[in-house]
Amino acid sequence: MKTILQTENLTKIYKVGKVETQALRGVSLAVNQGEFVAIMGQSGCGKSTLLHLLGGLLSPTSGKIIIDGEDLSKVSDAQRTDIRRRKIGFVFQRFNLFPTLTADGNLRLAERIHSGNGGNAERRREVLSLLKLENKINNKPLELSGGEQQRVALARAVINNPAIILADEPTGNLDTENSKIVLEMFKQLNEKFNQTIIMITHNPEAAANCNRIINMRDGRIVDN
Template sequence: MAAFIDAVELRKTYRVGNVEVPALRGVSFSIQRGEFVSIVGPSGSGKSTLFYLLGGLTRADSGRVIVDGDDFAQLSDAERTAMRRRKIGFVFQKFNLLPTLDARSNIGIAQDIAGRKNGDQAHFSRIVDLLGLKERLHHRPSELSGGEQQRVALARALINKPALVLADEPTGNLDSRNSDIVLAMLRQSNRELGQTVMMITHNPEAASYADRIIHMRDGQIVAPEQDPQWKGPCDWQH
């Protein structure tokens, strides 16, 4: 059976003026449907660049990304956008909520955009309950704590039951209580709905929620022992 995600020899170099900054230098891996994979590695190792490519938010210079049978390079921009809305939930370190909308609308807008105007109300209530947001639905982002904002952002990412959840440092700005809520929700959603989750994190404890950890360094995938900052459970030195 084909993998759910196939990344093949991905390369990406940013150009700033005359300076070339290589971000990905040939990255290949597969993720099976329903796997929860964590990507770890030092700052600047190319994790966010990989996140954007897997989400179809930017294009690689070369290489291929295939998600659930769709090869991004063969989709038009419109098809890629439609695919993203249908199949992928995004969570960012900085929440990225719409400042003028309350929590309910920030979550609901994802249903509207996906064309599910009267989307699954039972699922909405359940997610809002599990994330402890019931009493916060009429608050705007500026009236919410960082942890609450990220819980709203996670609700938005999960509301359409996406087959794939991509999270870039989702607990990077959170205290431990909120981190636990976010990680437990990702885990539960992964288990119950068979969602594939790819989560970037700096935190070994967060990474330990995953079934598998991929280590990156200098734009490449490396073995755990080549990741000098890694003090996680898989590190052979510890």
């Protein structure tokens, strides 16, 4: 089994003026390729901070992050951005879609950012239909339901075939019905493409889909 992602004794201290918040107090973690992991814990315990560090959106105060064999602390900012683009797909609670672009256009933009070209229309169609959006390809975000928007965001996260999908409360803004659909899509992506997924959730039903649940409290993993 291949370790796709690893952290060693990660800490993160935020400083705002003179106030310091220790958001992470030594997190060591290893995730295998193809695992579907849930991160749970009370609000403020450091879940989003951990996810942002794993995705190279933030730098740790101390400790190590190794993504697919590459130590993020040993590379330049430019290389870190490159690793993020090649290996990571993000899904957030707010869908963060471009309102003026269609579903297809949002995916095309992600392709362009990733590889600098016009992308692959065939693959976009395939991914959108896997997420049951084949009839919504030309809809803009406001012409989609919340669940559909989150599925477009999920399509965008996987369009460039990243090794790892990081999702921060992806069903946090969805009703029960839409949550179910989106979670089923995560599960399918995980099973069909062996995509590694790390998902923050407050929902025990969502976590029940996962291979492993990591519980956090006060900046630490309390069991996993």
